[in-house]
Amino acid sequence: MQRRQFLKYSLSSVMLAGVIRTAQGDEPVPTSVPDLLAQSDFISGNSLRDLPILKNESNAKGEFIGTLTASECQKQFTSNTPPTTCQAYNDVLPGPLIELEAGMKVRITFVNNLGSPSTIHWHGLPVPSDQDGGPDDPVAPGASKIYQFQLPERISGSYWYHPHPLEGSAQQIATGLAGPIIIRDPQETLAHLKESHWVISDLRLDPKGAIPAHNYADWVDGREGEFVLLNGQYQPTLTLNSAQRVRIWNMCSARYLNLSLPGCQIIQVGSDGGLMEKALPAQNDILLAPGERMEVLITGNSGKFTLNLLPYNRYPMMSKPPQTAQELAQVTFEKTAAPAALSTALRAIEPLPEGTNVLRAVMSEKMGDIMKNKGGTPPRAFLINGKDFNLTRMDLHSEVGKVDHWQxxxxxxxxxxxxxxxxxxxxxxxxxxxQKTTPPCLAWKDTVNLQPGETVHVLMLQDKPGMRMFHCHIIEHEELGMMGNLMVV
Ligand SMILES: [Cu+2]
Structure with missing residues (x-):
């Protein structure tokens, strides 16, 4: 991010927080942790709402037409402060659920009523490069864009949408802009199950109920809002049974979700791109990195349980890793019969053939610059293959229909x-x-976590030409340079 633009966005966040102050010539980014709203002031304990659904404006079979308008809006999260100024799609937080079916023709009009350029990126969907809402295709304030794409005949899963402009993504997502997508395939094995949807995001509020600007540690570590929300609600109550399919989205900018439901166990049946080849053995906890999704079933005896976030150390540079578990929701669980499909294969997934086009992406950081600039402008110190992102530079190359082997x-x-x-x-x-490990079964992914020092090998087939981004999904790192361009010809 250029310094001038950084100041602009930093200022707009400050104004958004309701504290208008004059821009100093060299105004530093706050280094201190801001005062936070008291936990008890956040409204909690209400029953979990269903996600609002984006209206399909078309009556034609196999067609979806919708409108997403991004604008500033007021939300009452607390019992004792003025409402919070957020930014949201269609005035709901998270954004409305887009329900699609495999093979559908999709046309969504994006209206940008924000004060800064934005885009809508369809995270995980195989849409044409010029419909992907990348940083190369900003929609100016007051302008709109119609995104159009055709879904493949065989696709299902839990996806999502969020802004992806060159500058401002972190601020836009931290104030509420992100929403879920479900693509259903009526023929899949668990299609008959009742579903529960858990969109998890986080929010930081100051004692006046306003969203503070990013501080230096937020930029370096990735910002974690202290209030972790389930479908936009704080510590709600929900009911669930063992025959329900739970879809979980991690829409946080930087928070890792190590979920556990003590007293019950979690059976993973799906990941980013829908059902996996088979169900995994029951686990006590699951981990979703930012951007990842999961489909699970819960097993255990009937009772009341607390859905917790367990501490996960992702080795942040400036913030303290969490030490204790955090309550996410109160769950009333009912044991019913487990779905029969669980004992058999869930989905046939063809393994991709070994790719001959090797694409190497090495993530690195300039630690010296990060420490030296403390209190100043966060440096573009997050790199891929030794470089920070440049919109016009093609970093890697691929061909339509050929399998790439990413290292x-x-x-x-x-x-x-x-x-x-x-x-x-x-x-x-x-x-x-x-130690070399292979995944327990075949699955479709679009986001994968790497621990420090880890190497991950993936196979991917690009089936359309054009420019594609690859990047760290900690939004602040993406914005500070950890992104590259793949040119597919
Ligand atoms: Cu990162």
Whole structure:
């Protein structure tokens, strides 16, 4: 991010927080942790709402037409402060659920009523390059764009949408701009199950109920809002049974979600791109890095349980890693019969053939610059293959229809979730501390976490020409340079 633009956005965040102050010539980014709203002031304990659904304006079979308007809006999160000024799609936080079916023709008009350029990126969807809402295609304030794409005949899963402008993504997502997408395939094995949807995001509020601007540590570590929300609600109550399919989205900019429901176990059946080849053995907890999704079933005896976030150390440079578990929701769980499909294969997934086009992406950081600039402008110190992002530079090259073998390497001291645009990939191997592991079964992914020092091998087939981004999905890192361009011809 250029300094001038940084000041502009930093100022607009300050104004958004309701504290208008004059821009000093060399105004530093706050280094201190801001005062926070008391936990007890955030409204909690209400029953979990269903996600609002984006209206399909078309009556034609196989067609979806909708409108998403991004604008500033007021939300009452607290019992004792003025409402919070957020930015949201269609005035709801999270944005409305877009329900699609495989093979559908989709046309969504994006109206940008924000004060800064924005885009809508369809995270995980195989849409044409010029419909992908990347930083190369900003929609100016007051302007609109019609995104159009045709879904493949065989696609299903939990996806999402969020802004992806060159500058301002972190601020836009931190104030509420992100929403879920479900693509259904009526023929899939678990299509008959009742669903529960958990969109998880986080929010920082100051004692006046306003969203503070990013501070220096937020930029360096990625910002974690202290209030973790489920479908936009704080510590709600919900009911669930063992025959329900739970879809979970991590829409946080930087928070890792290590979810557990003590007293119950979690069976993972799906990941980013829908059902996996088979269900995994029951686990006590699951981990979703920023940008990842999961589909699970819960198993256990009937009772009341607390859905917790367990501490996960992603080795942040400036913030303290969490030490204790955090309550996310109160769950009333009912044991019913487990779905029969669980004992058999869930979905046939063809393994991609070994790719001959090797694409190497090494994530690194300029630690010296990060420490030296403390209190000043956050430096573009997050790199891929030694370079910070440049919109006009093509970093890697690929061909339509040929399988790429990505070697993704985390040469930094923190965890980073790596995301590739253009569709889904298959993780084939991880190498960490000299140990090679392979995933327990085939699955479609579009975001994969790498621990410090880890290498991940993935296979991916780009089926459309054009420019594609690949980047760290900690939004602040993406904005401070950890992104590259893949040119597909
Ligand atoms: Cu990162």
């Amino acid at each position: 993704i390497i985390n040469a930094t001291t923190m965890d980073h979730p790596f995301h590739i645009h253009g569709g889904s990939f298959q993780v084939i191997q991880r190498v960490w501390r000299g």
